[in-house]
Amino acid sequence: MTGASTDVSADASTDVVVEARNLQRTYDIRRGMFRAPAHLRAVGDISFRIERGRTLAVVGESGCGKSTLARMVALIEKPTAGQLTLVNADAVDTPQDRKRELRQAVQLVFQNPYGSLNPRKKISAVLEDPLAINTTLGKAERAARARDMLARVGLRPEYANRYPHMFSGGQRQRIAIARALMLSPRLLVADEPVSALDVSIQAQVLNLLADLQAELGLAYLFISHDLGVVRHIAHDVLVMYLGHAVEQGPKARIFARPLHPYTQALLASTPGLSSQRIVLKGELPSPLNPPTGCVFNTRCPHVAPRCREERPLLRMLDERQVACHFAEQFLEGAPVVRADVPMAATA
Numbered sequence: 001m002t003g004a005s006t007d008v009s010a011d012a013s014t015d016v017v018v019e020a021r022n023l024q025r026t027y028d029i030r031r032g033m034f035r036a037p038a039h040l041r042a043v044g045d046i047s048f049r050i051e052r053g054r055t056l057a058v059v060g061e062s063g064c065g066k067s068t069l070a071r072m073v074a075l076i077e078k079p080t081a082g083q084l085t086l087v088n089a090d091a092v093d094t095p096q097d098r099k100r101e102l103r104q105a106v107q108l109v110f111q112n113p114y115g116s117l118n119p120r121k122k123i124s125a126v127l128e129d130p131l132a133i134n135t136t137l138g139k140a141e142r143a144a145r146a147r148d149m150l151a152r153v154g155l156r157p158e159y160a161n162r163y164p165h166m167f168s169g170g171q172r173q174r175i176a177i178a179r180a181l182m183l184s185p186r187l188l189v190a191d192e193p194v195s196a197l198d199v200s201i202q203a204q205v206l207n208l209l210a211d212l213q214a215e216l217g218l219a220y221l222f223i224s225h226d227l228g229v230v231r232h233i234a235h236d237v238l239v240m241y242l243g244h245a246v247e248q249g250p251k252a253r254i255f256a257r258p259l260h261p262y263t264q265a266l267l268a269s270t271p272g273l274s275s276q277r278i279v280l281k282g283e284l285p286s287p288l289n290p291p292t293g294c295v296f297n298t299r300c301p302h303v304a305p306r307c308r309e310e311r312p313l314l315r316m317l318d319e320r321q322v323a324c325h326f327a328e329q330f331l332e333g334a335p336v337v338r339a340d341v342p343m344a345a346t347a
């Protein structure tokens with residue numbers, strides 16, 4: 001769509017837009033002058049793949065590593081370990097000139113569209129600046145494309161002359177989406193893009209994202225803590241807990257029969273999704289001091305001694321991957337309630 005210098009969009013030999021393999025991100029936290037820094041593992045070991053026209057939703061509580069993952073996939077932050085491939089190119093160890101191209105292939109949309117739009121810039125500048133920096137298009141053509149993009153996201157072209165404060169939250173998020181699309185990316189990373197919006201407006205923005213995806217073949221990495229939202233937009237789901245994937249696979253499988261106790265609890269706490277009610281006790285443990293064994297064991301209603309000793313790895317079961325020692329028993333329908341351990345023991 002923007003032509004010049006966005007030719008990464010033309011070389012797709014497969015439909016896979018992004019692939020992450022064992023992505024990790026650790027932060028070194030200083031603890032005073034004389035102590036060695038502590039290592040905070042924000043993202044443990046995440047792998048996924050998103051194809052053209054598909055949406056992977058990443059869900060989990062605040063602090064589980066969603067935004068860190070988003071920043072790595074959007075090439076804002078380097079992984080500590082692991083591989084990231086974007087439009088068939090290595091996106092971690094890439095020469096600078098190639099990285100510039102890759103940076104156009106992935107764009108980020110944030111939760112707070114007001115914070116991410118410069119209040120002193122007219123919408124025309126917000127939309128045209130990426131073209132001015134990254135393409136050889138002339139002024140008239142840049143303006144034409146900005147107006148065209150406004151129409152695409154459901155706004156009137158004459159809004160180009162206004163400033164961000166003149167718009168509602170939903171309109172501002174449409175503008176942020178328009179800006180993200182100016183360089184014809186292949187992948188949109190959206191970090192809680194509707195969480196700050198009223199429910200009625202949320203649905204409109206989600207519909208817009210779905211329409212744009214159908215029209216442009218975009219891949220989405222969609223971050224949300226809200227399974228009600230995820231239900232509308234996702235094809236695949238990755239459930240994160242304390243930096244780790246505890247369950248991931250097709251949305252339909254996971255929503256129909258969640259096999260990880262954490263997924264079960266998340267679904268049960270989302271209005272309208274489940275008749276079951278599971279209240280998770282306790283707080284999310286500190287990622288500076290994660291539980292041994294299964295990361296979820298301090299809050300799991302089904303915890304057994306094995307869970308405190310042995311970390312369950314992701315394995316394929318019922319067309320999704322799940323990391324729970326007792327997942328087979330959940331699949332058989334018998335809830336594993338252990339009388340020998342206190343329910344939801346807290347750390």
Ligand SMILES: Nc1ncnc2c1ncn2[C@@H]1O[C@H](COP(=O)(O)OP(=O)(O)O)[C@@H](O)[C@H]1O
Pocket residue numbers: 027040041042060061062063064065066067068069287
């Ligand atoms: N730049 C950073 N430096 C140190 N710790 C960080 C940094 N960014 C995130 N963290 C920590 O990493 C963990 C995951 O954070 P984040 O990715 O923001 O989670 P989420 O988006 O799911 O709320 C948190 O414990 C957070 O405090």
Ligand SMILES: [Mg+2]
Pocket residue numbers: 063066067068
């Ligand atoms: Mg976040």
